[in-house]
Amino acid sequence: MAVEVVMPKLGMAMKEGTVSLWNKAVGDSVEKGEPIASVNSEKIEIDVESPTEGTVLKIAVSEGEGVPPGTVICYIGNPGEEIGAQTISASEQKTGVENQELSNDLNCSVNQAKARGDRVKISPVAKKMAEAANLDIEKIKGTGPGGRVTKEDVQEALKAQRELQTVQPKETRIEPQLVSAQKTQAQQVPFSGIRKVIAGRMHGSLQKTAQLTMNMKVDVTELIALQKQTADVVQKNFNNKLTVTDFIARAVVLSLKKHQDMNSALIEDKIHLFKQVHLGMAVALEKGLVVPVIRHAENCSLNDLSRSIKELAQKARQGQLSNEDMQGSTFTISNLGAYGVEHFTPVLNPPETGILGVGAVFDTPVYVGENLERRSILPLSLTFDHRVLDGTPAAAFLQTVKQYLEVPITMLI
Incomplete structure (x- = not known):
């Protein structure tokens, strides 16, 4: 009897999934567990594996077509096996003569x-x-x-x-x-799948908000020294490694608690000021950018925040993020320092009021009093929605982030 392969449910909020690519054609043989198609919903894309060994008898959902979770997308069985009328998917039953002709084409033997x-x-x-x-x-x-x-x-x-x-x-x-x-x-x-979703969100963000970006340089010499000094202790006691990104995230969370107007969103002509900090951390993938969210980051210690950042980044790269993992952020951090970028203009992640772009740390001579010293400088770029707040409060927030990073011991007290 033919086995139905259905559209998986990628998160509780998923209403529709799209087949982005078929790896197999009608008539191809498949092994159990072999990827037969790629499907996506919002910013999540995964491979659908064959539940059994056999032959692809029928493809019920074409590439680019969106269907509800649970809808049959293909049938796998023995070569020449007929598919009973009772197993035809709901999406097929709704279509007319044109789709029936397409269905007949898809039942043809392999090219x-x-x-x-x-x-x-x-x-x-x-x-x-x-x-x-x-x-x-x-x-x-x-x-x-x-x-x-x-x-x-x-x-x-x-x-x-x-x-x-x-x-x-x-x-x-x-x-x-x-x-x-x-x-x-x-x-x-x-132009489909994750790329199309990102394009729509970014274009809408620029159209619907008044975005302004300001830059600031931060002396992180003492922070890097503290990171190195505590490395062995953190590894021994917590089996973890603190990164500069972890310290930046901690500084942002503490600063958002002091500047609630930056931890906000303009929704339906009302500014929502959030008491909780749900921190979005942008992760670059081969097919696009995703932003997993660390919920209630204000309750996390530096070590907890570090672990959450690493765990969500790993889930993102393995394609294991759910819709819930990427919803509800109140502020986002985007780090391009690994690529040698200094200042850049990050685009707001709607409906958030702010996003912080992090550049690459570079060493440069700096006068400290009368002495010229080699210091490590971190470029920051803050984009904010000018409809929600003005430049002065935005600069005050960025200044607070700078203070925490330049005196890193204050983040541990």
């Missing part, structure tokens, strides 16, 4: 076209369109994931063919696929 001995990657719908137009699929440049030929690639080839037929004599007509390839030299990547 047999070869290019230099390898199978041409092409979606069933694209293959049907190409065959109907007598196009050579081996000459169509695929822009889908892994070079897969999509419906849009075939449409582009048909468009190029029509243009050539109107301007060139039949006997001298150039292959339309070659013209299409010449017009599109750059690799085309689908």
Whole structure:
């Protein structure tokens, strides 16, 4: 009996998931536990593994299509096995004749076209369109994931063919696929999944807020010395390693408690001043940026904060974050110091009022009284919503962060 593979629920708040990529086509054999598709919801993307060994009999949800959790996205069984009508997914039952034709295409056997001995990657719908137009699929440049030929690639080839037929004599007509390839030299990547979600949020952030960024340099010479002095004790007693980022996070949390107007959000014409600090820590992934949240950071010690930062970053890189892990932040920190960046302009994470950009520490000569000394300088960039507060209170907050970092013992008392 065919086994149903369903859209997983990626967090309690998830209402819809999208198939971003199919790793297998109809007719392909799969092993139990083998990744067969990638799905995403909001900023979370995971691989869906096959629950059994067998053959992909039917793909019920195409790439880019969003469906509720629990919806059947494909069927796996024995080769040639028929799928009973009672197992058809709810999303399929809602569609009309056009989707039924697509479903029939997806039930076709695996593509047999070869290019230099390898199978041409092409979606069933694209293959049907190409065959109907007598196009050579081996000459169509695929822009889908892994070079897969999509419906849009075939449409582009048909468009190029029509243009050539109107301007060139039949006997001298150039292959339309070659013209299409010449017009599109750059690799085309689908604008979907996490990248599309981030783009929408960032564009909306810039459109709906009055963002202003101010920069400040902090002398962290004493902080780095304290970090080195306490390294052995922290490792021995807490099995942990404190980083400069951990100290920055601690300084931000303490400063937000003193400057509540920065720990706020403008929602429906009301400024919400939060007593709790839910700290967002931006984590860069291969497919985009995610911001896991440390809840009630005001109750965390420096060591607790350090552990939470590391644990959430690890979950993010392993694709194990839930929607709840990335919701409810009241202030965000974004650190680009590892890439050698000094000052930059971070974009607000709506509906928060502030975000702190952290640059790379650099050594430079500084006058301390009458003496010229080598000091370690940390660049900070604070972006805030000018609708919620003015430059003076924002500068006061940044000044408090600076004071904590320059006299780090105050963060331990």
